[in-house]
Amino acid sequence: MKTFITPRMLPALLVAVLPSLAQADPLPSWNAGHNKSAIVDFVEAVSDPTSDDFVPQQQRIAVFDNDGTLWGEQPAYFQLMYALDRASEAEPEQLTSELHQAAAEGDIETVLEAGEEGIQALLSLSHQDVSLDEFEEDVSDWLSNATHPDTGRFYADMIYQPMLELLSYLRDSGFSTYIVSGGGLHFIRTFAEDVYGVPPQNVIGSTGGLEVKDLDSDPSLYKQEGDTWINDGPLKIVSIERHIGQRPIMAVGNSDGDVPMLIWTTQGDGPRMGVLVHHTDAEREVAYDRDSHIGRLADGLDQAEDRGWQLIDMASDWQRVYPQAP
Known part of the structure; x- marks a missing residue:
């Protein structure tokens, strides 16, 4: 036998259901x-x-x-890990400073010790002369394949x-x-x-x-x-x-x-x-x-x-x- 819910039954149903909903843990x-x-x-x-x-x-x-x-x-911001991966592919003529060389070699400690100057040098090798569409596609590909050096987990x-x-x-x-x-x-x-x-x-x-x-x-x-x-x-x-x-x-x-x-x-x-x-x-x-x-x-x-x-x-x-x- 089918049971149908009528408008008259709704208040009683809400009284029964709402307490359990209120008790649901949001965190x-x-x-x-x-x-x-x-x-x-x-x-x-x-x-x-x-x-x-x-x-x-x-x-x-x-x-x-x-x-x-x-x-x-x-051990570093994940975007910098992406930038290091891409900087390793830089052409020799792009390595115009010691910081560029350190970035291309994956020397994150030297890059970070140089502060903002080091980060800018790294980003200049990995984040320039590329269209936004190409950049976003490349980041998506990296996130789908690269893993964290300590945990082995995908960054995302x-x-x-x-x-x-x-x-x-x-x-x-x-x-x-x-x-x-x-x-x-x-x-x-x-x-x-x-x-x-x-x-x-x-x-x-x-x-x-x-x-x-x-x-x-x-x-x-x-x-x-x-x-x-x-x-x-x-x-x-x-x-x-x-x-x-x-x-x-x-x-x-x-x-x-x-x-x-x-x-x-x-x-x-x-x-x-x-x-x-x-x-x-x-x-x-x-x-x-x-x-x-x-x-x-x-x-x-x-x-x-x-x-x-x-x-x-x-x-x-x-x-x-x-x-x-x-």
Whole structure:
């Protein structure tokens, strides 16, 4: 005998179903504790129209750093690992400096010790005189084939499962999620939607020179040398204002380069949240903070408590680090 649900039965059904839905854990890879509770309480409060802390949906904006926040960043930023692979294919006439030579030889320590100059030398061998279409296709191919030197995992598999859950939870709660990274804009846009569910227009990153070629026949954009916008530190605030046009209510990062973004976000009016991921898990990932040449976290550690930020202890707050892995 078939059972049909009539409109009169719906209230009773909702009473039976809603409690179980409310009990569903939106962050299943997070261990119970203060940080998880604080995040859930914040999201519930700002998205509940009956709450005193309710925030209209158009103002529910969350910004995330990428390297070290959404995926790994050791022993070097993954985009630099890509650049090293491509720099190894450089022609001899392109190696016009010691830094070029070091980059072509895969000497990442020499490149990083030279700071921004070393990174620019590396990128000049790997990110120039190529169309955006070719660049994005090449990055996609690299991500599909290259593996991390320490874990042996594909780079796109080294995303943080707890952060994927947080991104999804926020979007389900009416948030718009953005990536605001010091990494290359076009590099991140290649995979952000497939990996994080963040569309290209919601990615804000560092940029270099661009040139339009073949305008009359087949217009194409080419990556070139030129003015470089390093989207880090206070410049993240400038980029958010230019791109989004309003202050986020939530900011998530992992390094001192993210601290200005967290300060600016949490100093605004109304309910606000700042989150810092602290890499404490030497067993499942890498433990680092104050003395690291990548993702240094010192100012953030010193300010987190006084500013009321959630300092995520990766070792104790996360049940697992990567998808399908401990």
